[in-house]
Amino acid sequence: MQKDNFVLEMKGISKQYAGNRVLKNVSLQLKPGEIHAVLGENGAGKSTLMNILFGMSVIHSTGGYEGEILIDGQPIEVKSPYDAMNLGIGMVHQEFMLIPGFTITENIKVNREITKHNVVSRLFGSALKSLDMDAMNKDARKALDTVGMNIDEWVKVAGLPVGYMQFVEIAREIDKSNVKVLVFDEPTAVLTESEASTLLNAMKAIAESGIAILFITHRLDEVMTAADNITVLRDGELVRTLKKQDTNTFQLAELMVGREIQKLDRGEVNISNSDVALSVRGLRVLMPGEEVRKVDLDVYQGEILGIGGLGGQGKIGIANGIMGLYPAIGEVVIKGAKLALSDTRAAYHAGLAFVSEDRRGVGLLLDSSIELNIAFTAMQMKDKFLKKFGLFSQVDSSAIRQHALKMIKGLDIRCTGPTQLTRRLSGGNQQKVCIARALAIDPTILFVSEPTRGIDVGAKKLVMETLVKLNKELGMTIIMTSSELAELRSVCDRIVIICHGQVEGILSPDDSDVDYGLMMSGDYHKFRGKGAAQHA
Amino acid sequence: MLDRIRLLLKELGLPRTIIVSFLAVLVILAAIYDIPLPALMSDLLVRVGMNGIFVLAMLPAIVSGIGPNFGLPLGILGGLVGALLAIEWNLTGLTAIIVAILTGLPLAVLIGMAYGWLLNKVKGSEMMVSTYVGFSFVSLMNIGWTLLPFTSAAMRWPIGRGLRVTISLEDRYDQVLNKIFSINIGGFTIPTGLILVFLVLCLLVWLFMRSKTGIAMKAVGDSRQFAVASGLSVDTNRILGTVLSTALGAIGIVVFSQSFGFLQLYEAPMFMGFAAVASILIGGATVRKASISNVIIGAILLQGLLVIALPVANKIITVGGVAEIARIIVSNGIILYALAQVGGGD
Numbered sequence: 074m075q076k077d078n079f080v081l082e083m084k085g086i087s088k089q090y091a092g093n094r095v096l097k098n099v100s101l102q103l104k105p106g107e108i109h110a111v112l113g114e115n116g117a118g119k120s121t122l123m124n125i126l127f128g129m130s131v132i133h134s135t136g137g138y139e140g141e142i143l144i145d146g147q148p149i150e151v152k153s154p155y156d157a158m159n160l161g162i163g164m165v166h167q168e169f170m171l172i173p174g175f176t177i178t179e180n181i182k183v184n185r186e187i188t189k190h191n192v193v194s195r196l197f198g199s200a201l202k203s204l205d206m207d208a209m210n211k212d213a214r215k216a217l218d219t220v221g222m223n224i225d226e227w228v229k230v231a232g233l234p235v236g237y238m239q240f241v242e243i244a245r246e247i248d249k250s251n252v253k254v255l256v257f258d259e260p261t262a263v264l265t266e267s268e269a270s271t272l273l274n275a276m277k278a279i280a281e282s283g284i285a286i287l288f289i290t291h292r293l294d295e296v297m298t299a300a301d302n303i304t305v306l307r308d309g310e311l312v313r314t315l316k317k318q319d320t321n322t323f324q325l326a327e328l329m330v331g332r333e334i335q336k337l338d339r340g341e342v343n344i345s346n347s348d349v350a351l352s353v354r355g356l357r358v359l360m361p362g363e364e365v366r367k368v369d370l371d372v373y374q375g376e377i378l379g380i381g382g383l384g385g386q387g388k389i390g391i392a393n394g395i396m397g398l399y400p401a402i403g404e405v406v407i408k409g410a411k412l413a414l415s416d417t418r419a420a421y422h423a424g425l426a427f428v429s430e431d432r433r434g435v436g437l438l439l440d441s442s443i444e445l446n447i448a449f450t451a452m453q454m455k456d457k458f459l460k461k462f463g464l465f466s467q468v469d470s471s472a473i474r475q476h477a478l479k480m481i482k483g484l485d486i487r488c489t490g491p492t493q494l495t496r497r498l499s500g501g502n503q504q505k506v507c508i509a510r511a512l513a514i515d516p517t518i519l520f521v522s523e524p525t526r527g528i529d530v531g532a533k534k535l536v537m538e539t540l541v542k543l544n545k546e547l548g549m550t551i552i553m554t555s556s557e558l559a560e561l562r563s564v565c566d567r568i569v570i571i572c573h574g575q576v577e578g579i580l581s582p583d584d585s586d587v588d589y590g591l592m593m594s595g596d597y598h599k600f601r602g603k604g605a606a607q608h609a
Numbered sequence: 610m611l612d613r614i615r616l617l618l619k620e621l622g623l624p625r626t627i628i629v630s631f632l633a634v635l636v637i638l639a640a641i642y643d644i645p646l647p648a649l650m651s652d653l654l655v656r657v658g659m660n661g662i663f664v665l666a667m668l669p670a671i672v673s674g675i676g677p678n679f680g681l682p683l684g685i686l687g688g689l690v691g692a693l694l695a696i697e698w699n700l701t702g703l704t705a706i707i708v709a710i711l712t713g714l715p716l717a718v719l720i721g722m723a724y725g726w727l728l729n730k731v732k733g734s735e736m737m738v739s740t741y742v743g744f745s746f747v748s749l750m751n752i753g754w755t756l757l758p759f760t761s762a763a764m765r766w767p768i769g770r771g772l773r774v775t776i777s778l779e780d781r782y783d784q785v786l787n788k789i790f791s792i793n794i795g796g797f798t799i800p801t802g803l804i805l806v807f808l809v810l811c812l813l814v815w816l817f818m819r820s821k822t823g824i825a826m827k828a829v830g831d832s833r834q835f836a837v838a839s840g841l842s843v844d845t846n847r848i849l850g851t852v853l854s855t856a857l858g859a860i861g862i863v864v865f866s867q868s869f870g871f872l873q874l875y876e877a878p879m880f881m882g883f884a885a886v887a888s889i890l891i892g893g894a895t896v897r898k899a900s901i902s903n904v905i906i907g908a909i910l911l912q913g914l915l916v917i918a919l920p921v922a923n924k925i926i927t928v929g930g931v932a933e934i935a936r937i938i939v940s941n942g943i944i945l946y947a948l949a950q951v952g953g954g955d
Contacts, residue, residue: 398837421840438828441831450840453821468820
């Protein structure tokens, strides 16, 4: 009986990319006028779920999906975004898809223009009909009023503040007369706080008009303000679907990040009376998409420090900024000496080394041999592996070979030999080559970003064990940035959570899932007050 | 056996397979038409030695990531100025060649630095830009040749202003390098000196590519991001590659001219870059990857095609200009093929 009421049902949706399951049997149901939040970390499967709903080509070109999608109780097959549009599914994109040189009205009505006949079109056919600007402006006005935006509809989109663009985007979607389900993909990511609350109000207004809303987000407070029902995803699995009345922010935080953690044995670690190895004050890094706004941080000698946080919050930017790969300002002090920023050479000479998150782009020379990859940075920065003839130098092939063989054995790099091209290695082995390259410069502090991204489970464990071994045996200070909290919690002494380009707080690996969840979504201080964050 | 042939063919690639088979057909035809092979072979060696340095000039450019240097005329013009100065100072023999190179080089280095700076501003469209920079510079120097204050009667028009289109080197250093240690066996002459100069330059470039700087340059060409993350300056290394390429172009034209017997000014350098690009690509290089073996194989294949095709074509079709047409079709065809491969997946 009740079943008939659902405007959208997704049943038992599963999806795998090249054997890697990213969605496992996820179901959700949506009634008209309902705001349904889909909550999860990066990589929880939110985007994949939406891509399936929209029939994005990335889904079909990788083998399609399993499960069933019903609209108004009718099973449907969405083969392309065009199908989705015809079926009444609208999407408010994270990146704005607007034409800057057009007015707001024109953007809202693009390809759905209202036209009227004129002399020429009566003679030569309807393709030459003229636009009925009055009717179009009226429609646009109505849509803009619904989202609570009092800007004139004839203004050009170019130059509008980002917040306004978001609303134009929404107005365009609700202006489509057949729209039944509207998806908001992290709509508040680029908005200021007041714009965000206007947006949430607009969402409620839209929902009241009978349109069902799917609200993709990782912000807990917004979920609690706007949503009627909440589905929590984690690692591609549906954790739970809850009514808002039945839950609270803490429970959601816990559900979002909670998972079993297997600690790697690190033996006795005591950093409480260590010296500060690296001190960061007021660091600002202009890394597009991972901007660091103001980070203050102390890293102790011999510890493994984790840097966690959601994607786009700036955690990746810290290591990249200190290593000089992106423009940075602020003060970084290593053992009392100030480090010149935006100068990679200086960073290497100060004893830093970096394993990049972009393994194939930044981390490797894909068409060069394993041995050259390992030796390269040490050769360029520290003049190792070279035979000097006055001003002229030649590579010392035998030294490179010996070193490579040692590293291949020491890090257990699976390959056909030191001359194999790194392109042909598996992800895990490529990562080990990157680590070997960083080790060749004998760093005292090692930055490792996303060390296990895109590598299989067995290799993940090996990489983590390698890091622990380096820390234990060589006393190397390791700063590990990762999107996978469980991974950080399995090896780190302390974990810094970055939110909005700043340090949200520092947690110990044993702290509760609730604390982690709150910090990741930037709500920690709202609920736990300041001061409480100081663990270390 | 069949597998081994298949593997060999795969290693050679389609264009090289076609060219090698075509070359083989030409050699057979030459034998059938009673064209003396020893003479052809000596001719081939001379042309490889003459053009090889231009082909070698492509290597640093490709390896440092700016792609094949279509702007090779820039270096050639620098070398020409050096060669003209040697005549102006009334030098002859090996001294003239050495002075020509030594005065042409600093000029080429300066031009290369400016040219490299320009190419750093247009990352991603170097090939297009370098082609037109080459053309423009040739045209600019057309004005230069008429205005530069050279006084030697050997170079000036008898009446009016400016330098001649072709300047004979007959009494100066015609064939000087070719004749050093040259060996003559029957009709077959080995221009030992010329070939040695080419091979020594190849060796020097090979050694350079194995130095710290050479490896850094190669890394910049392979992956800019990687190079930056290893603390290298992408722009500096690209300028270095451009300068090396331009400098080799300058040496190349002096060696070329002494073998050819004439200095050619005005429009002559315009398309010299294209033949060199075609050679290294025939030799198996791509616009991103190249090695010394690509240089040597490429020089031999392209020049072989031209040297042998000419007499054979003249025997078959007695219309003039066939060999020149074949050269244009082959060299532009191979450039087109290589450019079509760009971005064709990793």
